[in-house]
Amino acid sequence: QVQLVESGGGLVQAGASLKLSCTVSGRTLPTLLISTETMSWFRQAPGKDREPVAAISRNLLTSFYADSVKGRFTISRDNARKTLYLQMNSLKPDDTAVYYCAASRSGLISSLPRFADYWGQGTQVTVSS
Numbered sequence: 001q002v003q004l005v006e007s008g009g010g011l012v013q014a015g016a017s018l019k020l021s022c023t024v025s026g027r028t029l030p031t032l033l034i035s036t037e038t039m040s041w042f043r044q045a046p047g048k049d050r051e052p053v054a055a056i057s058r059n060l061l062t063s064f065y066a067d068s069v070k071g072r073f074t075i076s077r078d079n080a081r082k083t084l085y086l087q088m089n090s091l092k093p094d095d096t097a098v099y100y101c102a103a104s105r106s107g108l109i110s111s112l113p114r115f116a117d118y119w120g121q122g123t124q125v126t127v128s129s
Contacts, residue, residue, distance in 0.1 A: 002026045002035045002118040004101045009123030016091050022084040022101030038104040039077055039084045040113055043097035052112040064112045091127045098122040
């Protein structure tokens, strides 16, 4: 019912910046609105579990970040353009992972979400030292 497509990944050196984008589409507008109450970015590094990185509410008033990216990453969304962004600055080799866009019908209340209802295919981010 909802499709998420990420873009913007790549290979960069430590200290560089990247901006990921995720375009959202759905069969109907009401479905899309209900399904994207919370939008998030997750990542999965080789040999590790997938972890939440950042999340933002539909009304843009609430956002959360993993401690490892606070002060370096910024999540944003343009509801009119149906696009989610992740600005990543001062990248480190530890940020190397596949980054996934995710959407949830649940509201964003007090912490990063651990689950989502819809997932993108992922985009690779590789940071060399």
